Amino acid sequence: MNRFFRRCSVLKFILLAGFIWFLVFTILISSNEESKLKIDELKSKRLSPKIRIKNQPSFNDFDDDFAEIPRKLQKNITSHIKIDHTIIREDDYIYLVPELREDILNYHKRLNLVNPGHMGKPVILPPVIPLDIQEKINKSYEIFAINEFVSSLIPLDRELPDIRPKYCHQVNYSNNLPVTSVIMVFHNEPFSQIMRSVFAVFKRTPKNLLGEILLVDDCSTRDYLKKPLEDYIGKYPKIKLVRSPTRVGLIKARMIGCVNAQGPALVFMDAHIEVTPGWIQPLLDPLAKNPNASTIPVLDALDPHTIEYRYNDNPETYMDHLGFEWNLIYKWKNIPEWEKKRMNNPCEPIRTPTMIGAFFVIMKEFFEMLGMYDPEYEIWGAENLELSFKVWMCGGELYQIPCSHAAHMFRKKHPYTYPKGGGEVRRNTDRLSEVWLDEYQRFYHRATNFQNRNFGDVTEQKKLRQNLRCKSFKWYIENIYPDVSYPSNVQDPSPQQEKVAS
Ligand SMILES: *[C@@H]1O[C@H](CO)[C@@H](O)[C@H](O)[C@H]1NC(C)=O
Ligand SMILES: *[C@@H]1O[C@H](CO)[C@@H](O)[C@H](O)[C@H]1NC(C)=O
Ligand SMILES: *[C@@H]1O[C@H](CO)[C@@H](O)[C@H](O)[C@H]1NC(C)=O
Ligand SMILES: *[C@@H]1O[C@H](CO)[C@@H](O)[C@H](O)[C@H]1NC(C)=O
Ligand SMILES: [Mn+2]
Numbered sequence: 467m468n469r470f471f472r473r474c475s476v477l478k479f480i481l482l483a484g485f486i487w488f489l490v491f492t493i494l495i496s497s498n499e500e501s502k503l504k505i506d507e508l509k510s511k512r513l514s515p516k517i518r519i520k521n522q523p524s525f526n527d528f529d530d531d532f533a534e535i536p537r538k539l540q541k542n543i544t545s546h547i548k549i550d551h552t553i554i555r556e557d558d559y560i561y562l563v564p565e566l567r568e569d570i571l572n573y574h575k576r577l578n579l580v581n582p583g584h585m586g587k588p589v590i591l592p593p594v595i596p597l598d599i600q601e602k603i604n605k606s607y608e609i610f611a612i613n614e615f616v617s618s619l620i621p622l623d624r625e626l627p628d629i630r631p632k633y634c635h636q637v638n639y640s641n642n643l644p645v646t647s648v649i650m651v652f653h654n655e656p657f658s659q660i661m662r663s664v665f666a667v668f669k670r671t672p673k674n675l676l677g678e679i680l681l682v683d684d685c686s687t688r689d690y691l692k693k694p695l696e697d698y699i700g701k702y703p704k705i706k707l708v709r710s711p712t713r714v715g716l717i718k719a720r721m722i723g724c725v726n727a728q729g730p731a732l733v734f735m736d737a738h739i740e741v742t743p744g745w746i747q748p749l750l751d752p753l754a755k756n757p758n759a760s761t762i763p764v765l766d767a768l769d770p771h772t773i774e775y776r777y778n779d780n781p782e783t784y785m786d787h788l789g790f791e792w793n794l795i796y797k798w799k800n801i802p803e804w805e806k807k808r809m810n811n812p813c814e815p816i817r818t819p820t821m822i823g824a825f826f827v828i829m830k831e832f833f834e835m836l837g838m839y840d841p842e843y844e845i846w847g848a849e850n851l852e853l854s855f856k857v858w859m860c861g862g863e864l865y866q867i868p869c870s871h872a873a874h875m876f877r878k879k880h881p882y883t884y885p886k887g888g889g890e891v892r893r894n895t896d897r898l899s900e901v902w903l904d905e906y907q908r909f910y911h912r913a914t915n916f917q918n919r920n921f922g923d924v925t926e927q928k929k930l931r932q933n934l935r936c937k938s939f940k941w942y943i944e945n946i947y948p949d950v951s952y953p954s955n956v957q958d959p960s961p962q963q964e965k966v967a968s
Contacts, residue, residue: 564622564665573599573619583620585627586775586873591616610656611877612770618658620773623665628743629766629777633813634869639747640754644829645677646746647727651719652737653684654691659738659875661698664705666740675746676704677728681737683709684719715845721838729830736824738875740768740775748869749827752815758862760828760853762788762821763870775873785868788820789947790851792913794895796820802949815865819858819947823850824874828857836860837930840897842922847891848898855902858946860936896921901928904939912953 574582576596582589595603599615606614648667652660664679681699683691699705708726710719720734731753733746745763752759764785766777786798787805805816823846836856839849857864892914899910901924910916943950 564661566621570619577619579619581621582616583624583773585625588769588772588774589616589620590772606656612656612659612875613773614656614658616771617656617662617773620658620662622658622661623669624662626666626740626742626775629871630742630744630869631813633811634744634748637748637813637869639751643675643747643750643754644731645729646671646675646731646733646750646827647677647723647729647830648679648733648735649682649720649723649727650679650735650737651682651684651716651723652686652691653713653719654686654688655737657690657695663735663737663739664699666742668702668704670741670743671746675750679705680723680727681705681707682719682723682726683707684715685710685713717839717843717846717849718841721841724830724833724838727830731827732830732833733827734825735872736874738768739825739872741872742766742775745870745872748815748867752863752865752867753827753829756863757829758832758857759865760821760826760832760857760862761815761865761867761870762818762826763867763872765822765825766871766873768873768875770875770877777871777873785816785866787816787949788818788822788866789950790820791951792909792953794848794851794898794910794914796822796851799949813868815867817946818864818866819942819950820854821850821857821864822874825872826850826853828853832862836862836934837927840894840901840924840927842897842924843894845891848894851895852898852902855898855939855942856936858937859902859939859942860931860934892919893921897924897927900924901931902939906939906943909953 574580577599578592579589602615603613606612606617648671650660650663660681664681667676667679686692696707699707706726708722710722714722723734724732731750733749735741741763749761749763752761766775768774769776785801787801788796789799790796801816806812809816836853840852843849843852854864856862895910895914896916896919899907900921903910
C-alpha cells in the first residue's frame with residue numbers, strides 16, 4: 467500500500483514536472499512565434515512592417531540612442547536633493563520590495579556605504595578600495611561602459627526625490643487616463659539597470675494605469691538574462707517577457723513590443739531609465755484629451771560613474787527644446803519666445819518639434835496607424851525624427867511635459883561597434899529625408915554630401931504618407947519648427963523661392 471502511494475506520488479511528480487516544463491516551453495516558443503505571426507499579419511495590412519531578420523550581426527552589445535546629454539545638464543549642476551513628499555497610498559500601487567542580497571550587503575559593509583544611492587545621491591566610494599573590488603569596477607566599465615558594480619550596490623527600488631515644480635501638484639488630470647503597456651527593449655544590459663528601470667515604474671505607477679511591463683529581449687547572450695531573469699520576474703505577473711530569436715536592433719524590437727502589447731497607451735522607454743514620482747499622469751493627460759497626441763518627459767541624467775540622479779530644478783533653465791540639424795541628427799535648443807508666450811505657465815505641456823529616442827508615450831492605435839517605424843531602418847537612429855515628423859504632419863501633436871521627469875543613463879561611449887561602421891544611421895536618415903523632407907531635402911543633401919548613396923526602396927513609406935494625407939514639410943517647418951537654423955552658406959533660406967526658380 468505504502469509503496470503504491472509512493473509510486474503514485476512519484477508518478478504524479480513526474481507528470482506534473484513534465485507538464486510544467488511543457489507549459490513553460492510552449493509559452494516561450496509561442497511568445498516568439500506570436501511576435502512573428504502578428505508582424506506577418508500587419509504585413510498584409512497597411513505598410514508591411516516586415517521585420518527583416520538577417521544573419522546575426524557581429525556586434526554584441528546593447529543598442530543605444532546614443533544621446534548627447536541635454537545641454538542644461540552638461541554644466542556642473544549640484545543636485546538639491548529634496549524630500550520625497552508624494553504620498554504613496556500603498557493599495558494604489560503594485561509594489562513588492564526587492565530584497566538586498568547578502569553579498570551586496572557585504573560590499574556595503576566593506577566599503578562603508580549606508581543606503582547607497584538613496585534619494586538619487588551619488589555613490590562615493592572610499593579613497594582606498596580593496597583590489598578585488600577595483601577589479602570588479604574595471605571589468606564593469608569594460609563590459610558595460612558604466613560602473614555596473616556600483617549600480618548593483620544600489621537598491622533596485624531606491625527612493626528618488628520629487629523634482630516636479632510646485633505647480634504640478636495642483637494640476638487636475640483627466641480621470642479617464644488610458645491604461646498603459648510599458649515597453650522596454652534590452653540587449654545584454656546590466657541586470658541591476660534593467661530591474662531598477664522596471665521597479666521605478668512599478669513603484670511610481672498607480673495600479674489602475676499600469677497594464678503590463680513588457681520586456682523585449684533583443685537576443686541577449688548573457689546568462690543572467692536567460693533563466694535567472696525569468697525566475698526573477700516570475701514573481702510579478704505584470705512583467706512579461708518576449709524574446710526575439712535573432713538580433714533585430716532597437717527599432718524592430720520596439721515594433722515587436724508594440725504588436726505584443728495590450729495598450730491602449732504605450733510607453734516606450736530604454737531599459738536604463740529611472741522615472742520619478744508623479745511621472746505618468748501628466749504624460750497620459752494629453753493622450754486622454756487627444757488620442758493623436760504623443761508626449762515625452764523632461765529628461766534628466768543618470769551619472770555613469772556614481773549612478774547619481776542629476777537634474778536641474780531651476781524652472782527657467784531646466785528644460786531644452788528638441789529640434790534637429792540638417793544632417794537629421796537631433797539637437798537641443800532653447801525654448802523659443804513665442805512658445806513661452808503661448809503657455810499660461812511654465813509647467814504646461816510644451817510643443818516640441820522632435821522627440822527624444824529614449825522615451826515617449828503614444829496610443830497604440832495611433833502608432834500603428836502611422837505605420838510604427840520604417841521597418842527598413844537598421845539598429846537605431848533617425849527613428850525618433852521619423853516618428854516626430856509623422857506625428858506632426860499626419861494629424862497628431864507632440865509635447866514635452868515639464869511635470870514629468872525621468873533620468874536616462876548617458877554613457878561616455880558606445881560599448882560596441884557598428885556592424886557596418888556606422889553607415890546604418892546614414893542610411894536611415896537618407897530614407898527619412900527621401901520620404902518626408904520634400905523640397906527641403908536639398909539642405910540634407912548638402913549637409914551630408916549626398917551623392918547617390920543607396921538607401922533601398924521607399925515606395926511603401928511614400929504610399930503611407932499619401933494614404934494618411936499628411937501635411938507638407940513646409941507646413942511643419944513654418945508652424946512647428948520655424949527656429950530651424952539654415953546652413954550659413956545658404957543665401958536665401960526660402961525653399962519656396964528656389965523651387966519657383968528651378
Ligand atoms: C563639480 O564641481 C565641484 C566643485 O566645483 C567639483 O569638486 C566636482 O568635481 C565637479 N564635478 C564634475 C562632475 O565636474
Ligand atoms: C583598474 O583600472 C585602473 C585605471 O585603468 C588601473 O590604474 C588599476 O590598476 C586597475 N586595477 C585593477 C585591480 O585592475
Ligand atoms: C483642481 O481642482 C481643485 C478642486 O476642484 C481646484 O481648487 C484647483 O484650482 C484645480 N486646479 C487647477 C490647476 O485648475
Ligand atoms: C488622428 O490621425 C489620423 C491619421 O492621420 C487622422 O485620420 C485622424 O483624423 C486624427 N484624429 C484626430 C482626432 O485628430
Ligand atoms: Mn538609451
